[in-house]
Amino acid sequence: MTLIPSAAEPNGGVNSPGSNRPLFSSRATTLLRVGLGGAVLLVASSGFMATAYFHSDQWDGVGFAPKQPVGFSHRLHAGELRMDCRNCHASVETSAFAGMPSTQVCLTCHSQISRDKRTLRPVFQSSARNVPLQWIRVTQLPDHVYFDHSIHVNKGVGCTTCHGEIGRMAVTEKSEPLTMRWCLGCHRDPGPHLRPLTELFAAASPPPQTREQQRDLLRSYHIRIEDLMNCSTCHR
Ligand code: HEC
Ligand code: HEC
Ligand code: HEC
Ligand code: HEC
Ligand code: HEC
Structure with missing residues (x-):
């Protein structure tokens, strides 16, 4: 035909x-x-x-680090202060979206700490005017791709595998390409990328697992790899 x-x-x-x-x-x-x-x-x-363009970091946006409405630092809050990701990205285990912190979350500490700092002024203004802070997205997939945080987090894929060493970032930046080829790289063989429950929310990457540990993790998380390469898994 x-x-x-x-x-x-x-x-x-x-x-x-x-x-x-x-x-x-x-x-x-x-x-x-x-x-x-x-x-x-x-x-x-x-x-x-x-060819040059497709293989450059420009194309997939690795290193993209936009200026945010507040100079928020993960290096300080998640790295030095060791705050858990879930304090601010509360729905990451339970829904497709990680979620972003409301101004109120910042104020649980900053109504006391650093109240007089210029750098925090936008936070207080946001609260006084009841207008949320407009954070600029660092990572974003096109609309035709389906992604779900809870599935990954509950199956042993930790934050830094996809978002890099967040605990070292004074300014948040995109550190993985998040292209289809990149997703498939793990879906083809997830074993080496899994980690134990205790390391899922770590702000720094844990040491690699041995072959045996990888096999145990694949089993304990009940990973089903059969459908992971199907187009309809990510394009619904
Ligand atoms: C658990 C408590 C806590 C929470 C919640 C918190 N912070 Fe902080 N933040 C701190 C501490 C502690 C410092 C360091 C203060 C210092 O060194 O004087 C800090 C420092 C800062 C600074 C730098 C201030 C300066 O110029 O020295 C900014 C900006 C900031 N935080 C923004 C935020 C934003 C935005 C949020 C909400 C998304 C937030 N923080 C949530 C505890 C917190
Ligand atoms: C005190 C609150 C707070 C904590 C704790 C925190 N974050 Fe964030 N996170 C934010 C804020 C505010 C933004 C938006 C500003 C920015 O991009 O820096 C953000 C943005 C991000 C982004 C970029 C999302 C996008 O597409 O724009 C990622 C990824 C992220 N956080 C991961 C993490 C991880 C992983 C942890 C734990 C290791 C963590 N965060 C801990 C407040 C927090
Ligand atoms: C398997 C890869 C992967 C893992 C693991 C992962 N993320 Fe994400 N994250 C993404 C992708 C892809 C996006 C962009 C989603 C979109 O645009 O629809 C994203 C977006 C985000 C955002 C922006 C808001 C949102 O929900 O879209 C935040 C915040 C975030 N991630 C935090 C986290 C935290 C915290 C963890 C660990 C608990 C984590 N992520 C684990 C891939 C991942
Ligand atoms: C580091 C490894 C890793 C990366 C990177 C990764 N995934 Fe996954 N993904 C997994 C694992 C593990 C599962 C869970 C398999 C299972 O259910 O047993 C999964 C499951 C999924 C599912 C759910 C399948 C179902 O059962 O319904 C979707 C959708 C998905 N991933 C999309 C994506 C997209 C889109 C990207 C790229 C932005 C991505 N993943 C990147 C490891 C990864
Ligand atoms: C694990 C998730 C995943 C699977 C499985 C997957 N894709 Fe994708 N696909 C993506 C992501 C993420 C993007 C967007 C980023 C990009 O363009 O690389 C994408 C983009 C695309 C695009 C648009 C490219 C463009 O230039 O805009 C097409 C077409 C596509 N995929 C077709 C397919 C087909 C056909 C299959 C099955 C053989 C498939 N995908 C399987 C994640 C996936």
């Missing part, structure tokens, strides 16, 4: 039941062909540049 029939075809692109239905009208098909031809030329001529 031809998906893109030629414009000279007898039915001229008109869909008649039971015939070899063309996908598009002949006019659209011609336009599509011209378009595709152009695109192929363009890609061929810029092949070298495209």
Whole structure:
């Protein structure tokens, strides 16, 4: 079956039941062909540049560290003060979304600590005006991808595996590409990336597991790898 029939075809692109239905009208098909031809030329001529671009960190945004409305530091709060991630990302174990802290969470401490600091002014303004702080997203997947935090966290995948050494970041940055290829890299063979329950929320990466420990973890978390590579797992 031809998906893109030629414009000279007898039915001229008109869909008649039971015939070899063309996908598009002949006019659209011609336009599509011209378009595709152009695109192929363009890609061929810029092949070298495209390769360089796809393999650079620019493309997948690794290192992206936007300026936030408050100079919040994970290095201080999660690293030095050893605050648990769940104090501020409260739904990470129970829902698809990790969740972001409300201004009220900051004020449980900052209504007392550093009250006179300029750096905290936006926090107090947010509270006084009852307008949430507008944090700028560091990691974001396209809408056509389905992702769920709770599944990963409950199956032994820790935060730093996907978000890097958060406990060292004075400014939060994207440290993994989060591309399809990257997701599949783990879905193909999750064993080496799992860690014990006690290390899931660590702000620094724990030491690697031995082969035996990996096997035990795969078993104790009841990991099912059969469906992990299916398109419909992530594109629903
Ligand atoms: C568990 C308590 C606690 C919570 C909750 C907390 N902080 Fe802090 N924060 C601290 C402590 C302690 C310091 C260090 C104070 C110092 O060194 O003077 C600090 C320092 C800061 C500073 C640097 C102040 C300066 O200029 O020295 C900022 C900015 C800040 N916090 C923002 C936030 C924001 C935003 C939130 C909410 C998302 C938050 N903090 C939640 C305890 C907390
Ligand atoms: C005191 C509150 C607090 C704690 C504790 C905390 N975070 Fe955060 N987190 C924030 C705030 C505020 C932001 C938004 C500002 C920023 O990106 O730095 C944020 C942003 C993030 C982001 C970027 C999300 C995005 O796409 O924009 C990640 C990833 C993250 N936190 C992971 C962690 C991990 C992992 C831990 C524990 C090791 C942790 N956080 C502990 C408050 C906290
Ligand atoms: C398997 C990889 C993976 C793990 C493990 C993981 N995250 Fe994420 N995280 C992501 C991805 C991907 C996004 C972007 C999601 C989106 O755009 O829909 C994200 C987004 C976030 C955000 C932004 C808000 C949101 O929910 O979209 C925060 C905060 C965050 N993660 C914190 C954490 C914390 C804390 C942990 C550990 C308890 C953690 N993450 C574990 C991959 C992961
Ligand atoms: C470091 C390893 C790792 C990475 C990276 C990772 N995953 Fe997973 N993923 C897992 C494990 C383990 C499971 C749980 C398998 C099970 O249910 O037993 C899982 C399960 C899932 C599921 C649920 C499947 C179901 O049972 O319904 C989805 C959806 C998913 N991952 C999407 C993603 C996406 C999208 C990314 C990339 C942004 C990603 N994952 C990155 C390890 C990973
Ligand atoms: C483990 C999760 C996962 C699985 C399984 C998966 N994808 Fe994806 N896919 C992603 C993520 C994440 C993105 C967005 C980031 C990117 O473009 O790399 C994506 C993007 C795409 C895109 C858009 C590319 C673009 O340039 O915008 C297509 C098309 C796609 N996937 C097709 C597939 C097909 C076909 C399969 C099955 C063979 C599949 N995916 C399986 C996670 C997955």
